[in-house]
Amino acid sequence: MAKELTxxxxxxxxxxxxLVIKSDLAENSSVRGSMxxxxxxxxxxxxxxxxxxxxxxxxxxxNAYFPLLIPKSFFSKEASHVEGFAKECAVVTHYRLKxxxxxxxxxxxxxxxxxxxxxxxxxxxIIWDTYKNWIQSYRDLPLLINQxxxxxxxxxxxxxxxxxxxxxxxxxxxxxxxxxxxxxxxELILDIYADFAEKWIGVPVLKGLKSPNERFAGAVETYCxxxxxxxxxxxxxxxxxxxxxxxxxxxxxKYVTKExxxxxxxxxxxxVSTRLMGALVMAHSDDNGLVLPPKLAPIQVVIVPIYRKPExxxxxxxxxxxxxxxxxxxxxxxxxxDRDTFKPGYKFAEWELKGVPVRLAIGPRDLENETVExxxxxxxxxxxxxxxxxxxxIEHLLEKIQDNIFQKAFSFRDNSTFYVDTxxxxxxxxxKGGFMWAxxxxxxxxxxxxxxxxxxxxxxxxxxxxxxxGKCVFTGKPSERRVVFARAY
RNA sequence: CGGGGUAUAGCGUAGUCCGGUUAGCGCGCCUGCUUUGGGAGCAGGAGGUCGCAGGUUCGAAUCCUGCUACCCCGACCA
Numbered sequence: 251m252a253k254e255l256t257x258x259x260x261x262x263x264x265x266x267x268x269l270v271i272k273s274d275l276a277e278n279s280s281v282r283g284s285m286x287x288x289x290x291x292x293x294x295x296x297x298x299x300x301x302x303x304x305x306x307x308x309x310x311x312x313n314a315y316f317p318l319l320i321p322k323s324f325f326s327k328e329a330s331h332v333e334g335f336a337k338e339c340a341v342v343t344h345y346r347l348k349x350x351x352x353x354x355x356x357x358x359x360x361x362x363x364x365x366x367x368x369x370x371x372x373x374x375x376i377i378w379d380t381y382k383n384w385i386q387s388y389r390d391l392p393l394l395i396n397q398x399x400x401x402x403x404x405x406x407x408x409x410x411x412x413x414x415x416x417x418x419x420x421x422x423x424x425x426x427x428x429x430x431x432x433x434x435x436x437e438l439i440l441d442i443y444a445d446f447a448e449k450w451i452g453v454p455v456l457k458g459l460k461s462p463n464e465r466f467a468g469a470v471e472t473y474c475x476x477x478x479x480x481x482x483x484x485x486x487x488x489x490x491x492x493x494x495x496x497x498x499x500x501x502x503x504k505y506v507t508k509e510x511x512x513x514x515x516x517x518x519x520x521x522v523s524t525r526l527m528g529a530l531v532m533a534h535s536d537d538n539g540l541v542l543p544p545k546l547a548p549i550q551v552v553i554v555p556i557y558r559k560p561e562x563x564x565x566x567x568x569x570x571x572x573x574x575x576x577x578x579x580x581x582x583x584x585x586x587x588d589r590d591t592f593k594p595g596y597k598f599a600e601w602e603l604k605g606v607p608v609r610l611a612i613g614p615r616d617l618e619n620e621t622v623e624x625x626x627x628x629x630x631x632x633x634x635x636x637x638x639x640x641x642x643x644i645e646h647l648l649e650k651i652q653d654n655i656f657q658k659a660f661s662f663r664d665n666s667t668f669y670v671d672t673x674x675x676x677x678x679x680x681x682k683g684g685f686m687w688a689x690x691x692x693x694x695x696x697x698x699x700x701x702x703x704x705x706x707x708x709x710x711x712x713x714x715x716x717x718x719x720g721k722c723v724f725t726g727k728p729s730e731r732r733v734v735f736a737r738a739y
Numbered sequence: 740c741g742g743g744g745u746a747u748a749g750c751g752u753a754g755u756c757c758g759g760u761u762a763g764c765g766c767g768c769c770u771g772c773u774u775u776g777g778g779a780g781c782a783g784g785a786g787g788u789c790g791c792a793g794g795u796u797c798g799a800a801u802c803c804u805g806c807u808a809c810c811c812c813g814a815c816c817a
Contacts, residue, residue: 282809337815372817406740406815413816466817486817523817556776595777602777613776623776739817 255603257537262481263409266532270410273540273604275527283408283415290604291527293548295418298526299398301450301545302420305442311394311422316376318400319367324375328500334467335371338404342367369402374468374493374519377423378501385425385515387506392435393425411528412485412739419523425498425515427505432516433471436492439520440473443488451526452543452656453477453533454663455487456685456734458712463694463701466519470494476710476734478663479532482683484709484736487529490520528739534628534655540605541628543655544648549585551577551644552606554597556613563588566612569637573610573622576641582648602627607651608644628655669732676723676735680704685736687715689729691722700724706735 255272256264270276275291287295303313319342325332346361370376377395385393402416422439426432440457447455455475465472469491477487498504498514505515534541544550553573555566570586577584585606587597594611601609611623622640625632628651635643666684670676679686690696690708701707711733722729 278809280808401817403816405817407811407813417817419817489817521817525817554776558775590775593775593777593779595775595779597778598776599778611776615776 255537255539258480265537266528267410269531269535269539275531275540276410278410281415283405285410285414287418287524290548294530294542294546295524295527297546297548298446298450299420302442302446302522303396303398305446306396306420306422309394309438309442311396311424313397314395315397315399316373316380318370320370320373320376322366322368324379325368327375328468328497330496331374331468331500335403339371340369340402340404342369370399371401371403372519372521373397373399373401373421374423374497375501378497378503378517381423381425381515382501382503385503385505388427388508391425391427391505391515392431394422394435395424396420396422409528411524411531413525417524419521421519421521424518425503426517427507427513427515429494429516432494432518433492436471436473436490436518436520439490439518440475440488443490443520443522444475446522447475447477447487447526447529448656450543450545451530451533452545452652452659453487453529454656454660456710456712458710458715458734460489461690461694461697461708461711461733463697464707464709466491468493468496469519470496474710476736477529477533478666478685478736479529479739480662481532482666482736484685484738485525485529485532486709486738487526488520488522491518493517493519533659535605538599538630539603541655542605542607544607544652547605547607548583549604549606550582550648551584551608551610552597552601553584553586553610553612554594554601555586555588556594556611558614562614562617563590565614565617569612569617573637573640577644580641580645582641582645598625602630608647610644626651628658670723670735671720673723676700676706677704680706680735680737683737685709685734687732688723688735689720689731690733690735691725691727691729696722696724700735704737706737708733709736709738710734 256268258265274288276285276287279286343363343366344357344361345363346358347355348358350356381393384390398420400416400418405413405415408414424435426435444455444457447453455477457475460472460474466489471492473490474486475488477485479485495514495516497517503515504512507513530546531540534543553570555563555570557563557566574584574586598609605627607627609625616622620637621634622637623632623634624647626647668679668684668686670679670686670688676686676688697708715731715733717731720729721727
């Protein structure tokens with residue numbers, strides 16, 4: 251294992267890359283733009299999945315699975331949807347390989363598909379084509395389906411977790427009988443996402459609407475949660491779309507009302523992806539490595555023995571067995587690092603790099619005094635505690651850590667949030683990073699011009715935005731409320 | 740897709756300009772002994788089609804031609 255991590259101050263983006271690789275979350279694969287998620291990283295993703303999946307099910311959603319390959323013609327049905335994704339679709343054109351005269355494997359040109367298949371960049375098309383058959387009556391509604399899947403978007407430039415060619419996500423697709431109910435659904439999901447981000451990942455988020463420029467292709471309204479990373483850039487962390495009747499009309503999905511009238515259904519779609527892993531890494535970690543929120547850490551407590559002789563190790567092991575079973579009884583995941591091939595100092599550094607929230611060290615001194623050294627990853631503080639009720643103390647400590655990293659991220663965001671009223675201020679602040687609450691005249695043209703000049707976009711039109719009126723920071727035209735600008739990932 | 744760069748062991752690199760013994764070093768890996776409260780030390784060892792394909796030459800990691808892949812900066816994006 252390499253010893254040094256690039257520091258955040260030195261090169262934030264290098265730090266992020268180093269950290270993801272060195273902490274064993276993921277690595278680049280031999281496939282352009284696609285990563286291998288390694289067991290340690292995947293364990294975190296599985297915990298995210300489990301928590302979200304539970305929340306979806308508790309709110310009446312069911313999981314299903316739809317095909318990876320989508321006939322090309324399906325994409326031409328919703329015009330703005332195609333336009334949004336056309337430039338980044340992988341296309342399957344043949345179904346067979348053969349060996350040529352030089353012994354090389356080549357595509358068999360005789361095996362050309364009648365109609366090309368698109369590897370899903372998102373599943374609206376195939377799902378709405380299916381829903382057409384599932385929905386006839388108001389009794390079939392609402393239809394609340396979620397899918398855990400992989401999708402492919404042929405991005406120009408990729409970064410581990412933040413943007414990869416193939417990524418894992420969940421996508422919810424719901425159908426409703428009224429506009430109001432669909433909007434309610436989109437908002438409900440947004441609340442779930444925000445809750446998950448804050449209570450599990452420990453990342454505070456702003457909730458609100460996207461501006462028209464940033465809206466999902468085919469949506470009437472896009473809701474989002476937006477987080478702020480340590481380098482002052484924003485990360486869109488989840489989106490929930492109110493699709494109106496766009497997809498119902500494109501795929502001809504109608505239902506009969508109680509009054510025996512034929513109506514198009516109302517729709518939503520919503521998703522979060524492995525990008526959340528990127529948010530997790532960038533929000534809390536430091537120059538020593540990952541800092542994982544206890545609720546998502548694959549290993550919550552690691553125990554490092556300190557010993558010289560085999561007899562000491564045995565005495566420690568006996569003590570550790572007791573602690574371990576007490577912790578497990580409280581649903582706390584523990585690892586006893588009894589590898590005899592590494593010294594304690596090495597192990598301390600390694601588990602720090604991997605972000606394990608709590609580390610216990612037990613040596614001869616502790617056995618003698620009935621104590622244990624407890625180190626917390628978030629603050630790097632160490633203290634020696636009495637062994638009595640240790641499991642309970644650790645359980646409380648984990649809660650405290652979960653809370654502390656959220657608070658820390660919250661005050662970071664607070665200190666990186668600015669009210670900006672003039673264009674000069676805007677241009678200066680944008681270089682420093684952070685969320686900028688500014689007035690905007692509401693036109694896509696102005697947003698585009700601001701983006702062209704500063705690379706900053708409207709990240710979110712927040713729900714809790716103060717209703718105060720003002721003048722657009724760029725054009726000086728009247729504005730009803732402030733919106734949040736930032737440079738984004 | 741535009742601009743720039745790189746390709747040598749699992750990883751990071753020296754050597755390339757100016758061709759010449761057996762391609763060197765660090766990390767990691769293997770074996771042994773000593774070590775263990777913040778990234779151990781010593782000794783020994785294994786590991787290389789020098790990105791691919793041609794060419795020049797007595798001789799190519801090094802020079803020439805073509806190809807490929809990857810990285811960085813833009814435009815695009817969850």
